[in-house]
Amino acid sequence: MTRIVAGEWGGRVLAVPPAGTRPTSERVREALFSRLEHLDAVEGARVLDGYAGSGALGLEALSRGAAQVVLVELGRTAAEVCRRNVADLGLRDRAQVVKDKVETFVTRPVAAPWDLVLLDPPYDVSVTTVDRILTDLVPALAPEAVVVVERSSRGVAPTWPEGLADLGTKAYGETVVHLAERVADEPADEPR
DSSP: OOOOOSSSTTTOOEEEOOSSSOOOHHHHHHHHHHHHHHTOOOOOOHHHHHHHHEHHHHHHHHHHOOEEEEEEOOOHHHHHHHHHHHHHTTOOTTTTEOOOOOOHTHHHHHHHSSEEEOOOOOSOHHHHHHHHHHHHHHHGGGEEEEEEEEETTTTOOOOOTTEEEEEEEETTTTEEEEEEEOOOOOOOOOOO
8 A cells, every 4th residue: 555654645545556666665755755855855846756656756745845746657557546646635736647758758848947856767767768867857957956766776876967966875675765956057167
C-alpha cells in the first residue's frame, strides 16, 4: 500500500499501477522530504515529477506545501492512476498530469521555472538518458532550484551538468537518492 506520508493529506492511500512501476518507499520519501524541507525546497514550490508512476512523490510535495505539480508519465495505465489520485485528493487545480516521455517534455518551453524536480526513472533507463534530461532541464530551473534523482544502488550516479551543484547522495538499501541545486552560471571571462 502506498500512502502520503505527511502534510495536509498525510495518511491518504494512493492507487498504484498494477505493474510497470516501482513506487518510492514511504521510508525513502519521508527521509527525502525531510531533507528537502530542511533545504526550504518544498513550500510554495512549482514541482516537476518526472517518471511519476502513481504520482506519490509529486503529491507528497503538494501535501507538504508545494504550490503546484506537473506529473509526467508515459505509461497509459500509470498516467490514468495519477489522474485518479489527483481527482481523489481534490487537487485538479494544483496538479496536472501529462502523458509524455520525460525526455521530450523537458525540451519544451515552460510557463514558469521549476523550483523542485523529482526524477525517479525506471532503473533500466540509461544514465546517458538521465544526464541528457538533466542538461535539458537546467535552463528551465529557478535560481536555487533543487533536483532529485533516484537510482539503483547498483547503477551509475548521474553527472550533474554545468549549472547544477552536487548537494550529496544518500543510500537507502537498493535506492540511492542524488540531490543537486541550481547555481548561477559562471560569467565568461572579460577580454583584456
